[in-house]
Amino acid sequence: MVDIHKSFGGVKALKGVDFTVGRGEVVGLIGDNGAGKSTLIKILVGVYQPDEGDIYFDGVKVRWSSPLSARKSGIETVHQNLGLVNLMSVSRNFFLGKEPSTHRIFLDKRKADKESMEAIQHFGIKLRNPNETVQNLSGGERQSIMIAKAVYFGAKLLVLDEPTIALSVAETRKVIDTVGRVKEEGTSVIFISHNIRHVCDIADRFTILINGEKIGDIESKDATTDIIEDAIVTGRLPNREPSRA
Amino acid sequence: MQQTKRVGLFGGIRTSSYSLVRVPEFAAFVTLVLICIVFTAASSKFFTPMSLTSMFTLAAELGTIAVGVSFLMISGDFDLSVGSVFGMSAFLLATISNTGVSPTIAFVSTLIIAMVMGLLNGVVTVRFKIPSFITTLGTMMLWRGVLLYITAGFPIVYKADRTLIDFLGGNIALMLRASAVWFILLTIIFTVVLQRTIYGNWTFATGGDIQAARAAGVPINKVRIINFMICSLLAALAGMVNMARFNIAQTMLGEGKELEAIAAAVIGGNLLMGGYGSIIGTFVGSIILSVISTGLIMMGVPPYLYMGFTGIVVIVAVIVNTSIKGRGGS
Numbered sequence: 001m002v003d004i005h006k007s008f009g010g011v012k013a014l015k016g017v018d019f020t021v022g023r024g025e026v027v028g029l030i031g032d033n034g035a036g037k038s039t040l041i042k043i044l045v046g047v048y049q050p051d052e053g054d055i056y057f058d059g060v061k062v063r064w065s066s067p068l069s070a071r072k073s074g075i076e077t078v079h080q081n082l083g084l085v086n087l088m089s090v091s092r093n094f095f096l097g098k099e100p101s102t103h104r105i106f107l108d109k110r111k112a113d114k115e116s117m118e119a120i121q122h123f124g125i126k127l128r129n130p131n132e133t134v135q136n137l138s139g140g141e142r143q144s145i146m147i148a149k150a151v152y153f154g155a156k157l158l159v160l161d162e163p164t165i166a167l168s169v170a171e172t173r174k175v176i177d178t179v180g181r182v183k184e185e186g187t188s189v190i191f192i193s194h195n196i197r198h199v200c201d202i203a204d205r206f207t208i209l210i211n212g213e214k215i216g217d218i219e220s221k222d223a224t225t226d227i228i229e230d231a232i233v234t235g236r237l238p239n240r241e242p243s244r245a
Numbered sequence: 246m247q248q249t250k251r252v253g254l255f256g257g258i259r260t261s262s263y264s265l266v267r268v269p270e271f272a273a274f275v276t277l278v279l280i281c282i283v284f285t286a287a288s289s290k291f292f293t294p295m296s297l298t299s300m301f302t303l304a305a306e307l308g309t310i311a312v313g314v315s316f317l318m319i320s321g322d323f324d325l326s327v328g329s330v331f332g333m334s335a336f337l338l339a340t341i342s343n344t345g346v347s348p349t350i351a352f353v354s355t356l357i358i359a360m361v362m363g364l365l366n367g368v369v370t371v372r373f374k375i376p377s378f379i380t381t382l383g384t385m386m387l388w389r390g391v392l393l394y395i396t397a398g399f400p401i402v403y404k405a406d407r408t409l410i411d412f413l414g415g416n417i418a419l420m421l422r423a424s425a426v427w428f429i430l431l432t433i434i435f436t437v438v439l440q441r442t443i444y445g446n447w448t449f450a451t452g453g454d455i456q457a458a459r460a461a462g463v464p465i466n467k468v469r470i471i472n473f474m475i476c477s478l479l480a481a482l483a484g485m486v487n488m489a490r491f492n493i494a495q496t497m498l499g500e501g502k503e504l505e506a507i508a509a510a511v512i513g514g515n516l517l518m519g520g521y522g523s524i525i526g527t528f529v530g531s532i533i534l535s536v537i538s539t540g541l542i543m544m545g546v547p548p549y550l551y552m553g554f555t556g557i558v559v560i561v562a563v564i565v566n567t568s569i570k571g572r573g574g575s
Contacts, residue, residue, distance in 0.1 A: 083460060085453035087520040088446075096450050097462030099443040107443050 004053035006039055013039040015212045016053070021157065026179065026189040028199035028220075031209035032232055037192055040209070041159055044190075045077055046070035058156070074156035078146045080163060084134045091116045091130035094149050119152040120145055123178045140171030144178045157188045164198045176202050196225045210235050269514030269522060272565050273529040276512070276558075280533060284540035291543055299420035300539045301532065305428035306487055307505055308531030312431045313479030314503070315510035315527040317472045319439065321452035321519035322377035324366060324473060327480035327506060329388035330359055331499030334484030335401070336392055339494065342405035349409055356481055362388065363477030367470030377473075385503065396496045403492045414489025424486045428528075431479065436524045448472065453520025508555065509534055512562040533558065 006014040014036045021027045031037045042048045044055065046064035055062050057073055064070040084093045091109070094116035100108040113130035120127050125144045127137075134142060143163055150158055160179070164172045179189055179202050193199050199206070206223055208215045208231050216237045218227070231237045284291045310327050317324055334355050341351035362384065370380045403410065415423050439445040450458035451468045459465050480502075488494055511517060512533055513526030537558060538551045546554075 083457050085450050085457050085520065087453040087516075088449055092446055092449065096446065096458065099446055101443055105442050105444065107441055107446055109441070 001040070001044060001050075002054050002056070004040065004043060004050045004055075006043060006048065006051050013212050014043075014050075017209065017212070017214045019044075019207055019214070021188045021190055023188055024183055024186040025205065026183050026191055026203045028196075028203035028206045029190055029192045029209070030196065030199065030206050030228060030232065032194075034211070035209040036212040037209055039212075041077075041161070041190070041192065044070070045075055045159060074154060075159065076150035076153075076155040076157070077159040077161060078143065078150060078163065079161050080139055080143055080165060080167075083146050084142055086135035087133065089131045089133055090120070090127065090137075090145060093134055094119070094130075094145065094152075098153060115152075120148045123148045123151075123181050125174070125178065138167075138171055140167050140174045143167075143175050147175075147178055147182060151182055151185065151187055155187060157190065158182060159190045159192070161192050162194070163191070164193060164195055172198055196228050200225055200228075208232060208237070269566070270526040270529055271514075272562065273513045273526050273533065276562060276565070277529055277533050277536065280536055280540070280558075284536065284543065287540070288543040291540060294419055296420075296539065296543075298418070298425075300535045302420055302422045302425050303539065304532040304535035305422070305424040306483055306490075307502065307509060307534060308428045308528060309424065309431060309483035309486065310480050310502055311506040311509040311513075311527045311531050312428075312435055312524055313476035314506040315513065315515045315522055315524060316435055316439065316448070317476040318507070318510055318515050318517070319452050319519055319522045320448045320468055320472045321455060322370065322469055322473065323381060323507070324363075324476045324480075325378065325381040325503045326362065326366060326385040326388060327476060328499040328502040329385045329392070330362055330477050330480040331484035331487070331502055332494065332497070333362075333388050333392050333499075334359055334481035335488035335494040335498055336396065336496075338485045338488050339401045339403040339405075342403065345405075348405055351405075352409060352413075352485060355485060356478060359477045359481030360474045363474035364470065366477065367473035370473070371466045371469055381503075389497075389500070393496050398496055400493055400495045403488055410489040410492075414486045422490060424483075424490065427482065427486065428531075432524050432528045439524060444468070449520060452518075505534060505555075508559045511566075512559060514566050517563075530562075 001017065001019040004014050004017045004019070005012070017036065017040060019029075019040060029037050029041070039048065043050050046067045046069055049063075049065075055064070057075075062073065064073070085096065088096075091113045095112045100111040100115075102108045117127065117130050123144055125141060125148065127141065127145075134145075137145070147158065147160070163175055163179075167175065176198065179191065182189060183202075191199050191203055200220065200223065203220050205220060206218050206228060208218070208228065210232065215231055215235055218231070218237055227238060281292070290296055310331060314324055314327060337355040337358060338348070338351050341354060342348040366377070366381050366384055369375065370377045413423060417423060417425070439448060447458070447463045447465075447468050450461065450463050451465045455465055484499060487498070507517075509530035510522070510527050511530070513523065513528065513530030515522030515526060534555060537555055541551050541554060542548065
């Protein structure tokens with residue numbers, strides 16, 4: 001995303017933000033409330049249109065008119081509690097909207113059960129029963145299923161919106177592990193979170209926004225939680241020029 | 246982690262747990278058995294072939310409507326107009342056939358008219374984003390009003406050729422009528438659609454979490470509208486079968502059926518809010534209702550108490566269903 005500007009009424013939410021994510025890279029998008037993370041992402045996934053600026057995806061300039069077109073290009077968003085139908089089983093949820101069929105109208109339950117389990121277990125989630133009702137699963141498991149589903153169906157870029165919020169320590173670890181596996185497979189990830197420690201565990205790079213402006217990028221090898229927290233509070237990164245992506 | 250046992254044919258939505266108990270039809274089935282035991286003890290006439298077939302036929306008439314109502318309920322909507330569609334269809338079959346038109350054409354035309362009524366329910370609900378409860382409350386009154394106006398309060402009698410009529414509602418054996426066959430057939434068809442087809446998956450999803458369904462690419466508006474049409478279609482079929490049996494229809498025919506159908510669905514384990522349920526459960530629920538009314542009559546209970554007793558059963562059934570789901574759940 002290059003030089004993105006966006007205003008709502010009189011409020012300038014984004015003031016010329018550049019944002020890049022590389023192939024197979026996990027980028028932590030960090031910033032306090034009101035910094036513009038949410039707006040930036042909504043523009044990326046096609047909910048809003050930028051007032052100024054361009055978006056390039058896979059090297060091609062794009063303009064998505066709706067979330068559907070962004071999704072078609074391979075961008076999937078995962079929210080913790082939205083996206084799965086609680087009363088339905090894992091298998092049914094996994095293939096919802098893209099059900100495998102026998103004879104065109106019948107649900108190929110065997111294939112759905114088998115492949116959903118394989119995909120989910122591949123990401124390290126210990127689930128054995130495809131008929132388990134989603135509402136019986138923990139927040140971390142639900143999240144991981146949505147991530148596995150997105151990757152299974154070919155997502156190139158995954159946007160994780162506060163994935164570890166309200167999760168226990170063990171659960172958080174599981175989700176972070178899942179994201180790690182996703183990265184290994186070459187899918188790019190944008191990890192939005194208030195919890196810097198969680199992001200630190202997995203991100204390759206951090207992009208920090210304050211008040212609609214990008215303060216800078218910092219590689220995770222150069223970063224500690226303290227440095228990032230300081231950056232958010234003071235607006236300054238150590239020894240850094242604001243980088244242009 | 247508890248393992249699931251594959252139990253019976255009632256596949257699809259089940260949680261990992263002590264299997265049988267969680268199957269939605271289970272509570273309804275147990276209720277039915279208990280009620281039968283009570284009535285058999287209370288009256289020697291209860292458990293006879295004549296009485297059983299009679300109760301099943303009675304169940305079939307409400308049950309045909311209830312199948313449509315519960316299928317729609319699972320996708321998240323209500324249809325309060327089924328009673329009016331029921332009455333209107335009985336009227337239309339008779340009136341059109343009486344003019345000399347082939348009863349088969351009358352039959353098909355009535356089904357088409359019913360589908361249009363369902364389409365109206367669906368389109369208005371979806372397009373204007375009003376609760377289906379309200380839309381169908383309106384159409385319930387609309388069609389009943391139209392029927393009252395056309396008939397001026399007089400009952401309508403079927404006077405045309407009887408071949409189709411006997412096929413629709415004729416006698417099979419003892420007290421068993423063709424309506425029983427339609428009921429079983431429809432239960433099987435819609436159970437298969439719900440549990441084994443992609444459309445069934447869409448129906449569950451639309452009722453379970455419409456936002457998630459939409460995000461997943463399910464054509465939620467189409468699903469809802471189609472299910473409204475199915476519901477009206479089945480109500481019309483039931484109405485015409487009723488005309489086939491009695492040969493006459495009062496103008497208020499069908500009044501109250503909408504709530505009875507909902508009761509049957511709910512007793513059968515269908516969630517009022519949608520997203521979960523079973524047509525077989527509705528099947529059992531319909532039988533329970535007819536067993537109660539017949540059983541009470543046999544015991545010599547004043548007929549007015551039937552409704553009160555049914556009301557209690559509905560509440561108890563929902564409490565039991567909810568607690569069963571709750572215990573095995575989170």
